Amino acid sequence: MSPAEPLLILTDDDLLAEHWQALGRSPVRARRLEDLDTWRSAGHRLVLVDLDPRRADAPLWQHAAWQRNATGLAILAASAQPNDDEGLAVLNAGACGYCHTHAPTTTLRRALDVIAGGELWVGRALLSRLLRLVDTRLPRVGLAHWSAPLTEREREVAQLAAVGDSNLAIADALGITERTVKAHLKAVFEKLQVADRLQLALRVHGVR
Amino acid sequence: MSPAEPLLILTDDDLLAEHWQALGRSPVRARRLEDLDTWRSAGHRLVLVDLDPRRADAPLWQHAAWQRNATGLAILAASAQPNDDEGLAVLNAGACGYCHTHAPTTTLRRALDVIAGGELWVGRALLSRLLRLVDTRLPRVGLAHWSAPLTEREREVAQLAAVGDSNLAIADALGITERTVKAHLKAVFEKLQVADRLQLALRVHGVR
DNA sequence: ACGCCACCTGTCCGCGTGGACAATACCCAT
DNA sequence: ATGGGTATTGTCCACGCGGACAGGTGGCGT
Numbered sequence: 001m002s003p004a005e006p007l008l009i010l011t012d013d014d015l016l017a018e019h020w021q022a023l024g025r026s027p028v029r030a031r032r033l034e035d036l037d038t039w040r041s042a043g044h045r046l047v048l049v050d051l052d053p054r055r056a057d058a059p060l061w062q063h064a065a066w067q068r069n070a071t072g073l074a075i076l077a078a079s080a081q082p083n084d085d086e087g088l089a090v091l092n093a094g095a096c097g098y099c100h101t102h103a104p105t106t107t108l109r110r111a112l113d114v115i116a117g118g119e120l121w122v123g124r125a126l127l128s129r130l131l132r133l134v135d136t137r138l139p140r141v142g143l144a145h146w147s148a149p150l151t152e153r154e155r156e157v158a159q160l161a162a163v164g165d166s167n168l169a170i171a172d173a174l175g176i177t178e179r180t181v182k183a184h185l186k187a188v189f190e191k192l193q194v195a196d197r198l199q200l201a202l203r204v205h206g207v208r
Numbered sequence: 209m210s211p212a213e214p215l216l217i218l219t220d221d222d223l224l225a226e227h228w229q230a231l232g233r234s235p236v237r238a239r240r241l242e243d244l245d246t247w248r249s250a251g252h253r254l255v256l257v258d259l260d261p262r263r264a265d266a267p268l269w270q271h272a273a274w275q276r277n278a279t280g281l282a283i284l285a286a287s288a289q290p291n292d293d294e295g296l297a298v299l300n301a302g303a304c305g306y307c308h309t310h311a312p313t314t315t316l317r318r319a320l321d322v323i324a325g326g327e328l329w330v331g332r333a334l335l336s337r338l339l340r341l342v343d344t345r346l347p348r349v350g351l352a353h354w355s356a357p358l359t360e361r362e363r364e365v366a367q368l369a370a371v372g373d374s375n376l377a378i379a380d381a382l383g384i385t386e387r388t389v390k391a392h393l394k395a396v397f398e399k400l401q402v403a404d405r406l407q408l409a410l411r412v413h414g415v416r
Numbered sequence: 417a418c419g420c421c422a423c424c425t426g427t428c429c430g431c432g433t434g435g436a437c438a439a440t441a442c443c444c445a446t
Numbered sequence: 447a448t449g450g451g452t453a454t455t456g457t458c459c460a461c462g463c464g465g466a467c468a469g470g471t472g473g474c475g476t
Contacts, residue, residue: 015364015382081354081412092339107325107327110325114322117314121322122330124327130338131296131338152452164404166433167433168432177454182433183453187452196433197433197434201406202371205410205413361424374462374463375463384423384425385424385426387425387427388423391423
């Protein structure tokens with residue numbers, strides 16, 4: 001095992017920076033894209049960068065400082081609202097990985113391990129799309145669908161809950177009692193290992 | 209950290225099997241594709257499979273035993289001579305990863321970690337090719353950012369609320385009172401024209 | 417100085433939610 | 447027949463949430 005390369009955290013979001021400190025790897029905080037120059041000339045490679053700056057004029061990866069450092073660094077780009085097109089763009093701009101800004105720490109650590117090892121890291125949503133684009137007659141990749149362990153009825157309830165319907169609204173829509181909706185949701189929460197309907201919504205809509 | 213899921217090693221190459229034993233994870237050796245059935249019904253998920261069987265009639269991923277188990281398992285497929293087309297085929301057949309049979313142990317371990325975590329793993333060669341194939345000049349419209357009308361503080365609160373944090377958790381994270389969080393959220397709801405934090409989450413994450 | 421705005425805090429209250437106890441009925445496999 | 451899974455409904459209760467009243471501070475521009 002290599003002794004964990006140091007990590008440059010690049011964001012102007014103080015809160016996010018603090019959150020990312022928990023990743024370990026002797027993190028160093030930076031705010032300006034130009035800090036990539038000093039990081040690279042110091043012999044380091046690993047960078048975690050926030051793609052959503054407060055004062056955004058143009059995409060980060062179009063800046064000169066990014067362009068001249070991208071190939072020499074191992075950059076993991078994070079977005080608050082990951083989006084396939086943005087992911088493609090930033091990967092094409094030389095990033096080694098693309099993920100959610102608030103991805104679980106374990107996921108971020110894994111992604112950093114991967115790109116530190118010289119590989120590329122792409123989340124399953126974007127990767128699935130890439131595969132689908134290349135092979136259009138794709139019968140659906142092996143990623144487990146959120147509704148896999150659910151029964152038919154549970155799926156219906158979960159679907160409605162995930163778009164914000166209240167228990168009563170779901171009950172009316174399905175012609176059952178609110179109590180029954182709660183029973184189904186309880187089962188859904190347990191099977192999908194989520195705490196509440198908001199986490200369910202995030203799961204259903206492919207966030208994290 | 210999860211306590212390393214057990215691993216099923218599927219190959220009829222004794223030498224290779226011995227080599228893969230070094231990966232750890234309480235490896236279990238299997239020779240026949242049908243052993244995937246018992247592995248899955250035993251509640252396990254992780255599999256490392258050799259795509260180059262001694263007596264090859266048809267690609268492994270076209271066998272019935274593969275097809276009926278692929279979605280339920282996390283399969284890392286390995287080939288002695290990795291090739292982009294084979295990689296695409298096997299990934300489309302439900303594998304969660306594709307790599308070289310004799311990849312370094314650290315690489316294999318990393319790949320297993322990744323797919324055990326629910327992600328997909330693709331080597332940089334294949335991934336680069338995928339990116340190149342879809343490198344259509346991305347339209348990338350500057351869609352109105354959800355946080356446009358929000359103040360700095362409101363943005364922070366909204367971001368945390370949108371990933372499921374409770375008011376109290378947000379308050380602790382920002383070093384303010386729960387009451388203040390509610391005040392900010394009230395303003396956020398009004399500015400973004402949403403009823404509650406679930407709708408906020410959907411908006412923030414680009415759903416609808 | 418005055419108004420505006422961002423930021424912060426307090427109390428009260430109604431309601432939706434989710435969990436913990438239940439129970440009944442149907443279908444299907446051993 | 448007995449057991450298991452699915453679907454349904456009931457009551458009770460603690461908790462978080464969001465709204466509605468209220469208030470205080472500091473900065474910034476006219």
